[in-house]
Amino acid sequence: QAHRRHYINDCQLLAPIIDQLKNTFPGPIEENQHLIDTILNQLPKSPSSLKRGHWRQTWPLLLHTLRDIDICSHPDKTYDPEPDPRQVLDEFLDPPSTEDNN
Secondary structure (H helix, E strand, O other): OOOHHHHHHHOOOOHHHHHHHHHHOOOOOOOOOOHHHHHHHOOOOOHHHHHOOOHHHHHHHHHHHHHHHHHHHOOOOOOOOOOOHHHHHHHHHOOOOOOOOO
8 A cells, every 4th residue: 555645756647637736736835744735724615715716726636636546545446437526516506406396
């Protein structure tokens, strides 16, 4: 089992998405803190804030990165496809109306 630093610093499979994540997140990353920890600590308190600023790109990339780490950590497991994080967020913030047809 790989150590968490492996996924951020050494994993060639995840290097492209980690680089994208670093490029979308504008905040400083402390020397002694992991990129993902920094991003998680800076998450906005309001879900609607995930649709503003850098979070429009950072949030979906973070979710994809966490999923890819999960897949790399459990290569023998079968994973179902997941919907696009932006779509899920949009539906959460503005759920489809349910109309009674009675």
